[in-house]
Amino acid sequence: MSSELVLLVxxxxxxxxxxxxxxxxxxxxxxxxxxxxxxxxxxxxxxxVLNLYDTMRSESLMAIPxxxxxxxxxxxxxxxxxxxxxxxxxxxxxxxxxxxGTVAICTIIAAMTGIVGxxxxxxGMLALxxxxxxxxxxxxxxxxxxxxxxxxxxxxxxxxxIVYAVTAQASIGQMFIAGVVxxxxxxxxxxxxxxxxxxxxxxxxxxxxDGDDITWAMRIGALKSLVLPMLIIVGVLGTIYMGIATPTxxxxxxxALAFVSAVIERxxxxxxxxxxxxxxxxxxxxxxxxxxxxxxxVAIFTGTGGADFLLGFIQDLDTNxxxxxxxxxxxxxxxxxxxxxxxxILLCVPVFLPVIDFLGFDRLWFGILFLVSAQMAYISPPxxxxxxxxxxxxxxxxxxxxxxxxIIPFMLLQALGILICAMFPELVLWLPRSMIQ
Amino acid sequence: MTPLFNFVTGLxxxxxxxxxxxxxxxxxxLLYEVVARYAFNAPTVWAMEASTLLFxxxxxxxxxxxxHLRGHVAVDIxxxxxxxxxxxxxxxxxxxxxxxxxxxxGWVSWPLAVNAFQLGETSFSxxxxxxxxxKFIVPxxxxxxxxxxxxxxxxxxxxxPAAAAKEARP
Amino acid sequence: xxxxxxxxxxxxxxxxxxxxxxxxxxxxxxxxTDGKFDIKLFSAGQLVPAAQAFDAVxxxxxxxxxxxxxxxxxxxxxxxxxxxxxxxxxxxxxxEAWFYELGGLDMAREAYAKAxxxxxxxxxxxxxxxxxxxxxxxxxxxxxxxxxxxxxxxxVMGDLGVAVTxxxxxxxxxxxxxxxxxxxxxxDLTANFEAGLGEVAKFIILPGVHQxxxxxxxxxxxxxxxxxxxxxxxxxxxxxxxxxxxxxxxIIVQDTIVLDKYREQGVEIIQLDPAxxxxxxxxxxxxxxxxxxGDALATRIVESQTAFMQSLGLL
Ligand code: NA
Ligand code: NA
Numbered sequence: 001m002s003s004e005l006v007l008l009v010x011x012x013x014x015x016x017x018x019x020x021x022x023x024x025x026x027x028x029x030x031x032x033x034x035x036x037x038x039x040x041x042x043x044x045x046x047x048x049v050l051n052l053y054d055t056m057r058s059e060s061l062m063a064i065p066x067x068x069x070x071x072x073x074x075x076x077x078x079x080x081x082x083x084x085x086x087x088x089x090x091x092x093x094x095x096x097x098x099x100x101g102t103v104a105i106c107t108i109i110a111a112m113t114g115i116v117g118x119x120x121x122x123x124g125m126l127a128l129x130x131x132x133x134x135x136x137x138x139x140x141x142x143x144x145x146x147x148x149x150x151x152x153x154x155x156x157x158x159x160x161x162i163v164y165a166v167t168a169q170a171s172i173g174q175m176f177i178a179g180v181v182x183x184x185x186x187x188x189x190x191x192x193x194x195x196x197x198x199x200x201x202x203x204x205x206x207x208x209x210d211g212d213d214i215t216w217a218m219r220i221g222a223l224k225s226l227v228l229p230m231l232i233i234v235g236v237l238g239t240i241y242m243g244i245a246t247p248t249x250x251x252x253x254x255x256a257l258a259f260v261s262a263v264i265e266r267x268x269x270x271x272x273x274x275x276x277x278x279x280x281x282x283x284x285x286x287x288x289x290x291x292x293x294x295x296x297x298v299a300i301f302t303g304t305g306g307a308d309f310l311l312g313f314i315q316d317l318d319t320n321x322x323x324x325x326x327x328x329x330x331x332x333x334x335x336x337x338x339x340x341x342x343x344x345i346l347l348c349v350p351v352f353l354p355v356i357d358f359l360g361f362d363r364l365w366f367g368i369l370f371l372v373s374a375q376m377a378y379i380s381p382p383x384x385x386x387x388x389x390x391x392x393x394x395x396x397x398x399x400x401x402x403x404x405x406x407i408i409p410f411m412l413l414q415a416l417g418i419l420i421c422a423m424f425p426e427l428v429l430w431l432p433r434s435m436i437q
Numbered sequence: 438m439t440p441l442f443n444f445v446t447g448l449x450x451x452x453x454x455x456x457x458x459x460x461x462x463x464x465x466x467l468l469y470e471v472v473a474r475y476a477f478n479a480p481t482v483w484a485m486e487a488s489t490l491l492f493x494x495x496x497x498x499x500x501x502x503x504x505h506l507r508g509h510v511a512v513d514i515x516x517x518x519x520x521x522x523x524x525x526x527x528x529x530x531x532x533x534x535x536x537x538x539x540x541x542x543g544w545v546s547w548p549l550a551v552n553a554f555q556l557g558e559t560s561f562s563x564x565x566x567x568x569x570x571x572k573f574i575v576p577x578x579x580x581x582x583x584x585x586x587x588x589x590x591x592x593x594x595x596x597x598p599a600a601a602a603k604e605a606r607p
Numbered sequence: 608x609x610x611x612x613x614x615x616x617x618x619x620x621x622x623x624x625x626x627x628x629x630x631x632x633x634x635x636x637x638x639x640t641d642g643k644f645d646i647k648l649f650s651a652g653q654l655v656p657a658a659q660a661f662d663a664v665x666x667x668x669x670x671x672x673x674x675x676x677x678x679x680x681x682x683x684x685x686x687x688x689x690x691x692x693x694x695x696x697x698x699x700x701x702x703e704a705w706f707y708e709l710g711g712l713d714m715a716r717e718a719y720a721k722a723x724x725x726x727x728x729x730x731x732x733x734x735x736x737x738x739x740x741x742x743x744x745x746x747x748x749x750x751x752x753x754x755x756x757x758x759x760x761x762x763v764m765g766d767l768g769v770a771v772t773x774x775x776x777x778x779x780x781x782x783x784x785x786x787x788x789x790x791x792x793x794x795d796l797t798a799n800f801e802a803g804l805g806e807v808a809k810f811i812i813l814p815g816v817h818q819x820x821x822x823x824x825x826x827x828x829x830x831x832x833x834x835x836x837x838x839x840x841x842x843x844x845x846x847x848x849x850x851x852x853x854x855x856x857x858i859i860v861q862d863t864i865v866l867d868k869y870r871e872q873g874v875e876i877i878q879l880d881p882a883x884x885x886x887x888x889x890x891x892x893x894x895x896x897x898x899x900x901g902d903a904l905a906t907r908i909v910e911s912q913t914a915f916m917q918s919l920g921l922l
Contacts (some may be wrong), residue, residue, distance in 0.1 A: 021508035021516040022531040030538040049546040050659035056493025059775050065460050119716035162777045243785030245471045252467035253465055281457035282508050288496035302653045320515045353622055388510040480772040561681030563761035563771045
């Protein structure tokens with residue numbers, strides 16, 4: 001079978017099977033098995049199991065249950081609720097204040113965690129109920145969390161950045177530092193958008209009607225609720241950046257501090273523990289079974305010539321180098337709609353980097369464009385994984401359609417981010433160059 | 438058949454519960470590692486590896502019962518709009534696909550586990566614990582997923598479409 | 608002669624120097640067989656994680672792999688000694704001589720045969736360096752320091768008093784930068800330079816005694832290999848031996864170039880005293896014997912290697 005046809009059949013199979021309502025993990029997994037037998041041979045079925053062993057023993061993926069646990073304890077102990085109250089008091093004059101605050105918190109979480117799934121699922125549990133309770137338009141709330149949650153890809157530490165750097169033979173340190181400015185740029189774009197939209201249409205982000213009587217004493221008093229979260233953030237960030245713990249170990253520190261907060265808030269009890277245990281096992285299992293399916297799918301895609309087809313396609317393009325760049329980013333985005341990022345990196349980076357060198361583009365700069373398009377892929381309908389993590393924590397009555405609608409404006413902002421980074425390479429390159437000789 | 442169904446679901450619920458509790462052990466282990474390394478300059482060789490040995494079984498063993506809880510995320514745009522009869526057919530189809538998926542992977546992973554056992558596989562790290570046992574978790578989890586998928590398919594077949602429609606709308 | 612198509616997964620990421628030599632390997636095999644033997648090459652992790660390729664080839668998912676035997680040393684103790692020996696042969700030619708002149712190849716084949724795999728030939732090259740954030744001038748200096756090592760090296764360094772810290776390859780950069788570890792093994796000099804270790808670790812310790820010489824290997828599924836015509840088998844052996852020499856020589860040249868780049872970054876290159884190393888080697892023999900786990904073949908391999916080291920005056 002020709003590669004074009006393989007590609008077409010695999011992706012149409014993916015779409016139609018998903019539409020039957022079969023869970024994503026089993027869509028990816030069963031298609032991988034089917035195509036393995038048909039195109040590769042039954043002996044290749046072990047590939048899925050061998051990839052699974054690797055997933056089971058991954059130190060970096062092990063951060064997922066820990067970050068979910070931390071988030072769950074914080075939410076159930078009421079710490080986050082207080083944080084939102086404080087944030088509301090402080091940002092009440094700002095249009096879309098809670099969403100703006102959510103982006104700010106997402107940025108801080110991004111600086112703590114290296115895994116997108118955990119960040120989105122955690123913020124979905126923390127920030128979404130809080131915003132919905134205050135009458136925010138679900139689209140605005142969901143879009144903010146999905147987009148904000150993926151900031152963790154660019155803002156260090158980031159597992160995806162590490163995988164990219166290792167595959168691209170780039171310096172992990174330089175890649176990390178290069179992600180800081182573009183990450184903050186995206187966060188600012190989100191905040192600007194939220195403020196602008198909420199100012200133009202206050203009904204999507206209702207401002208509290210009460211509270212004209214809020215005094216500075218009350219504002220200062222509200223800061224008390226910042227103490228525990230800040231201690232946790234400092235505990236996690238501090239242990240990472242002061243060289244006390246790896247990101248995964250720091251997550252365990254975060255969990256411990258979250259439990260301490262629960263004790264201080266007098267909410268540490270059996271009910272809390274049961275709830276936390278259920279949150280952790282549900283969210284972690286859901287994400288990891290998708291990983292099982294995705295890795296199987298990518299392996300069969302590569303093994304049956306999908307990667308060859310992509311390489312041939314790019315090399316046959318004989319045109320302006322910027323057009324080639326746009327085509328490459330479009331391919332990344334397209335694959336990102338279906339596949340997981342680690343798979344895409346393993347698939348595309350070895351194929352694309354020789355082309356990037358050939359065209360005379362900077363590898364570091366391309367890496368950042370790659371990571372921003374990875375962010376887009378994470379939230380792109382129909383199957384961006386973030387949307388599924390999000391859906392795992394949606395309240396009853398909000399369907400996938402709402403999530404799809406929610407995400408469009410934020411994807412456009414990310415596209416704008418790519419454009420800005422492409423037009424002003426200094427935004428990407430200045431910080432790493434000035435920090436490392 | 439119902440006692441058998443209840444047995445499968447009950448066993449998977451127990452595995453789910455064990456998985457949910459066991460993962461908490463990771464927290465003190467990693468905290469101990471941080472303190473041992475930072476405060477006493479004496480890193481352990483076991484803490485991180487032992488944590489990953491809990492992590493794999495955690496999500497593998499919880500997978501089958503998550504199916505019962507409908508916790509594996511799916512696209513519901515079509516099934517939300519489908520007639521009760523169509524929805525029932527799609528559901529049963531889905532569970533059968535999952536059963537086949539689980540059966541194939543269970544069958545493929547079994548000889549790998551047996552081989553690891555025969556060779557007494559260890560991790561060959563500085564700690565070097567036996568790790569052959571973790572390879573038996575895989576076929577076992579897929580066997581339990583296979584059983585749970587069949588139970589769910591049978592339950593969906595048994596439930597009249599109208600009742601299923603009511604159930605789906607909490 | 609009928610055409611044969613194989614899949615092979617390499618041990619290296621696409622775009623790296625060793626991966627270019629794997630491309631050269633499959634091209635050479637094709638050339639020697641008039642284009643009839645077509646090996647489709649995949650980079651590390653494209654089909655399965657590098658450390659899982661063993662079982663994939665055993666089951667026939669793909670016919671051939673370039674691997675590091677040490678990945679499976681937890682199953683088959685002999686593999687600890689057919690891949691790299693901490694404090695072992697200081698010169699890759701000596702290690703390669705053990706394979707080709709002293710029965711090493713046959714013993715490696717015996718070890719793989721039990722698993723239904725055929726060991727074609729090794730690719731032998733030199734050391735991997737240690738990168739350190741603190742000045743380490745002797746083996747004794749390493750005691751009490753936190754070091755990242757894997758496999759047999761982690762046991763041997765542990766026996767020398769190093770506080771061995773397990774850590775994934777991807778975490779080595781940040782581990783050194785943040786001070787989670789004092790010194791580390793990772794990859795070869797060039798790969799480590801590209802990974803930026805020179806930015807965070809201002810000392811390189813040579814020779815990399817934990818991995819003074821390295822053998823990676825071409826391994827095939829036995830059934831697939833047996834089905835090959837004799838000329839195709841010969842083509843694999845010839846190409847493998849060529850690559851072993853040519854990659855090793857490329858690394859010798861690359862190392863001189865990249866060491867200059869490290870110096871430009873302000874990295875200090877420290878050479879350990881050979882007498883110091885010889886003393887530690889004598890101590891390491893006990894760790895080697897322990898790692899055989901009493902396995903008969905592994906014991907034979909270690910005895911044959913130590914006998915050669917004695918005749919070379921290394922022990
Ligand atoms: Na991050
Ligand atoms: Na995606």
